[in-house]
Amino acid sequence: MKLVLERVQSSAGVFTLDVDLTLSSRAVGLFGDSGAGKTTLLELIAGLRRPQSGIIRLDDQVLDNPSHRIHVAPEARGIGYLPQDGALFPHLSVRKNLDYGRRRPREARRSTLTLEATLDALDIADLLDRHVSGLSGGERQRVALARALLASPRLLLLDEPLSSLDDAHKRAILPCLTRIRDEFGVPLLYVSHAADELFALCDHIVVLHRGTVRSSGPPNTVFEKVTLTGHRLVHRSPL
Amino acid sequence: MILAVSDFSEILHITLFTLGVAALGTALILPGGIALGWLLARKRWPGKALVETAVALPLVVPPVATGLILLKVFGRRGPVGGWLEGTLGLEIVFTWRAVVLAAAVMALPLLVRTARVAFEEVPLRLEQVARTLGAGPWRVFFTVSLPLAARGLWAGGVLAFARALGEFGATVMVAGFIPGQTVTLALGIYHHVQLGQDDRAFVLLAISISLAFAAVALSETLLRGRNRSRAE
Numbered sequence: 001m002k003l004v005l006e007r008v009q010s011s012a013g014v015f016t017l018d019v020d021l022t023l024s025s026r027a028v029g030l031f032g033d034s035g036a037g038k039t040t041l042l043e044l045i046a047g048l049r050r051p052q053s054g055i056i057r058l059d060d061q062v063l064d065n066p067s068h069r070i071h072v073a074p075e076a077r078g079i080g081y082l083p084q085d086g087a088l089f090p091h092l093s094v095r096k097n098l099d100y101g102r103r104r105p106r107e108a109r110r111s112t113l114t115l116e117a118t119l120d121a122l123d124i125a126d127l128l129d130r131h132v133s134g135l136s137g138g139e140r141q142r143v144a145l146a147r148a149l150l151a152s153p154r155l156l157l158l159d160e161p162l163s164s165l166d167d168a169h170k171r172a173i174l175p176c177l178t179r180i181r182d183e184f185g186v187p188l189l190y191v192s193h194a195a196d197e198l199f200a201l202c203d204h205i206v207v208l209h210r211g212t213v214r215s216s217g218p219p220n221t222v223f224e225k226v227t228l229t230g231h232r233l234v235h236r237s238p239l
Numbered sequence: 240m241i242l243a244v245s246d247f248s249e250i251l252h253i254t255l256f257t258l259g260v261a262a263l264g265t266a267l268i269l270p271g272g273i274a275l276g277w278l279l280a281r282k283r284w285p286g287k288a289l290v291e292t293a294v295a296l297p298l299v300v301p302p303v304a305t306g307l308i309l310l311k312v313f314g315r316r317g318p319v320g321g322w323l324e325g326t327l328g329l330e331i332v333f334t335w336r337a338v339v340l341a342a343a344v345m346a347l348p349l350l351v352r353t354a355r356v357a358f359e360e361v362p363l364r365l366e367q368v369a370r371t372l373g374a375g376p377w378r379v380f381f382t383v384s385l386p387l388a389a390r391g392l393w394a395g396g397v398l399a400f401a402r403a404l405g406e407f408g409a410t411v412m413v414a415g416f417i418p419g420q421t422v423t424l425a426l427g428i429y430h431h432v433q434l435g436q437d438d439r440a441f442v443l444l445a446i447s448i449s450l451a452f453a454a455v456a457l458s459e460t461l462l463r464g465r466n467r468s469r470a471e
Contacts, residue, residue, distance in 0.1 A: 043367075046367075046371050047370075047371075048367045048370070048371070073370070073375070074367070074370035074371050075370050075371070075372075075373045075374055075375050077371075079371060080371060080372075081367070081368060081371040083364055083368065085364070087362070087364045087365050087367075087368040089365060089369075089383060090387070091386045091387055100369065100372050100374070100382075101369075101371075101372025101373045101374070103373075147372065148371075148372070151371075151372045151373055
């Protein structure tokens with residue numbers, strides 16, 4: 001996976017995101033304060049928001065280039081998106097949620113992402129006939145993750161997927177994410193404030209600050225000095 | 240109060256006619272009203288504020304004024320009425336079609352406003368995630384937006400139907416009072432009171448209130464159900 005954001009600018013009110021990035025790691029962590037532009041950046045990559053200028057490219061495909069009026073619709077990008085609350089469809093059962101974007105084996109980009117393997121990796125086989133309103137927070141996130149994977153994405157965007165879960169649920173899901181990255185080979189772009197999640201999953205970290213890239217590189221380089229406060233990461237370096 | 244068999248027959252006819260035109264009027268505006276509600280809730284387009292205001296006008300303009308506009312537009316020499324009669328041979332004013340037209344126009348604002356709120360309450364994130372799962376805008380509309388807004392849309396439809404049931408001012412302007420052809424419950428009440436036939440007017444009044452009560456109660460039940468399911 002090679003994701004290129006070339007002088008990408010996007011404005012909403014007084015906030016402007018202005019980034020220039022090339023990412024080619026298996027799992028990239030996106031870090032920054034509230035209002036740094038993390039969700040805006042994910043929405044741009046997913047095609048849910050259009051940049052005012054710049055080019056967004058995934059592998060050999062140009063996804064956005066406003067100066068040439070290019071904008072690939074979200075449904076044609078093959079980029080999965082998991083928001084903070086999972087966004088399961090409340091009017092559908094777990095099975096129907098999973099089927100919503102599911103690719104037939106022939107259409108799937110990865111042969112490893114079968115229904116059985118996904119259910120097994122996320123341990124949700126026994127939830128199939130449940131209604132989503134009866135699921136716990138952790139179950140909801142695992143189902144949402146499975147739904148995104150079954151659409152066979154070539155890149156999966158995760159927007160603080162564990163932030164609303166307690167530690168026990170976090171501990172249960174983190175190994176699933178590692179497995180998705182390694183066994184299924186799905187590249188991840190992972191937004192989080194938590195140090196343990198970023199260090200466990202990501203081999204590259206991007207720090208955003210007020211809409212611009214402050215730092216980008218391997219975790220140990222980017223976080224010159226880290227202090228763990230509970231499970232929250234506080235970075236003291238000027239970055 | 241003693242009513243003759245012919246009175247019951249007339250009352251039954253008026254009641255069924257009113258229910259029929261209200262249902263037809265609501266059915267006619269349902270697809271367009273829902274589409275407009277969605278466009279107002281989810282899209283930005285030039286002239287949106289103007290359309291929004293124009294759709295709300297029948298709520299605040301005197302119904303007879305709306306009726307007069309309809310009379311001029313759909314009359315034989317009106318731009319739309321002349322064309323309909325010339326090309327399709329359809330007469331509108333002073334026929335049952337005018338009653339349906341008046342009911343539809345007067346009910347439209349309630350439907351559009353309720354539909355707009357119903358669509359606004361569907362979390363945008365769900366529609367966005369559906370797009371990232373490979374669904375195009377039409378599939379997202381029919382499989383996510385519409386089912387999640389359904390209760391609100393039903394409530395809006397029932398409310399529009401209730402408004403159409405009670406329509407008077409615009410109807411009397413554009414359809415007149417033609418016994419057996421354009422007389423609704425509201426027109427019937429007015430007519431019988433004018434003639435001093437209070438007993439008949441009270442029967443029509445009781446039917447009107449019963450129908451309106453049932454429709455509004457159903458609409459409220461649907462809206463309460465929507466709030467409950469959202470809270471879960």
